[in-house]
Amino acid sequence: MMKNSQSGILAAINGGVGMRTRLEALGIRVGARIQKKSALAGFGPVIASVGNTEIAIGYGMASRIFVEVDE
Numbered sequence: 001m002m003k004n005s006q007s008g009i010l011a012a013i014n015g016g017v018g019m020r021t022r023l024e025a026l027g028i029r030v031g032a033r034i035q036k037k038s039a040l041a042g043f044g045p046v047i048a049s050v051g052n053t054e055i056a057i058g059y060g061m062a063s064r065i066f067v068e069v070d071e
Contacts, residue, residue: 007035008069015064
């Protein structure tokens with residue numbers, strides 16, 4: 001439930017092996033710095049930045065990613 005433009009360190013991924021493997025292929029892994037760029041209202045895709053890469057992931061997958069948000 002990050003707000004747009006917030007960033008932080010990825011703390012945990014609550015999902016199965018397949019989901020973790022897919023996210024790791026996109027560069028989303030525990031300890032990575034991630035920034036939420038935008039999200040559509042409701043349950044649309046979430047656009048995030050990891051390193052120099054911008055990715056779009058579904059709301060369901062994004063809701064299973066836990067981030068320690070920077071203050």
